[in-house]
Amino acid sequence: MSDDASLTTPRAGGAIGRVTAATVIAAVSGYLVLLLAARHLGAAGYAVFAVFWAAYGMVTGAQNGQLQETTRAVRAGIDGRVSTARPWVVNATIGVTLGVLVAATSPLWSGLVFDEHRWLSVALLSVGVASFGVYAHLAGALSGAVAWGAFATLLSVDAMIRLVGAGLAVVFGGDLVAFLVITVIGSVSWMVLLLTSSTARAAVGLPGDVSPRRFATNTLTAMAAAAASAVLVMGFPVLITATDDDASSATVGAVVLAVTLTRAPLLVPLNSFQGVLITRFVDGSDRLGAALRAPAVVVVAIGVAGSGAAWLIGPWLLQNVFGEDFRLSGLAVAGFTLGATTLALLTVTGAATIAVGAHRWYAAGWWIATLASVGLLLSPADVVARVTVALICGPLVGMTVHAVGLARRRRPAVASARD
DSSP states (O other): OOOOSOSSOOOHHHHHHHHHHHHHHHHHHHHHHHHHHHHHHHHHHHHHHHHHHHHHHHHHHHHHHHHHHHHHHHHHHHTTOOOSOOHHHHHHHHHHHHHHHHHHHHHHHHHHHOSSSHHHHHHHHHHHHHHHHHHHHHHHHHHHTTOHHHHHHHHHHHHHHHHHHHHHHHHTTOOHHHHHHHHHHGGGHHHHHHHHOHHHHHHHTOOOSSOHHHHHHHHHHHHHHHHHHHHHHTSHHHHHHHTOSSSOHHHHHHHHHHHHHHHHHHHHHHHHTHHHHHHHHHHTGGGHHHHHHHHHHHHHHHHHHHHHHHHHHHHHHIIIIIOTTOOOOHHHHHHHHHHHHHHHHHHHHHHHHHHTTOHHHHHHHHHHHHHHHHHHHTSSSOHHHHHHHHHHHHHHHHHHHHHHHHHHHHHHHHHHHHO
């Protein structure tokens, strides 16, 4: 496994190529694991597995805030604003604490979530969450150090551990328990990288730019925003179902499927590119508008082109690939794709907001976007119209909050430059 030659020199082209390849590997591996689980476990077993997979995804989705703040702090530290703080200590503590909280609170919720293997599921979730705290730290430190080769390797190893585990479970006749273990075992990829990569070992202990107390506060704020993001991204199908009581089940099913499918092309890559974006915005904080322009234009271009394609072939694909029951108009599928585009833009503005240290504005933007989307889902209209408006307008409200935060953050710098 090759290491990057430098922990300080950005390589934009190399970053895009390496992280893109790792993103493809991770996405394909994830879908293959789900496919193997569905075919091997059957409908009943897969239902149990899918709930545990979603629970783990929701919690670790919030922990992405650790990755985001670590990226910002390490990059700013490398740029010269070094503190004595060691982010890995804070992140490891947060991970372990979160794991303990999962275990301690499990009597209150585990019976509602896990139908089978309840306590094993709680134990695996607790251990997986604790381990993911270190994984998120290492991913953030590598991003802040622009060590894109090692970062891409970390993403790939995480995905491949799960895929190989799923393959072995199928070959050797593993049961549901094997797939529960497979769900969390990928988070130990940080151990593999620390053992095999000198770049990872050099990056893991890098300092940040703020005190330990401030870093912890920033991280928890970023995690609060990431939790809102997880609700808005992963939990949106649940919100659709929960706020609908009059549409047919077939229509709701078609809407949920279409929303899920139209999000993947933009949001899956962006999730992996969070570290790249934050690093870009930290380095370009003195010309943030220019730094924001390129990724925003790319997102809009992909979104507009995707919406046009969705209008033309979306209904045909839904019915011919997934079945005749999945009937939606081209306008509806195009609207959902535009909603995915605004959510992707919210992700970009969020990365910029956290990069300049406006953590509260970052969290406020995500939570207000989530609340606005939920409120719009409750409006008196048919399910397709409500979902379309909620998907597009909720993130727009969040982006407005981020824009205000960015403007307020830059104003003191502009004033001081004039003095």
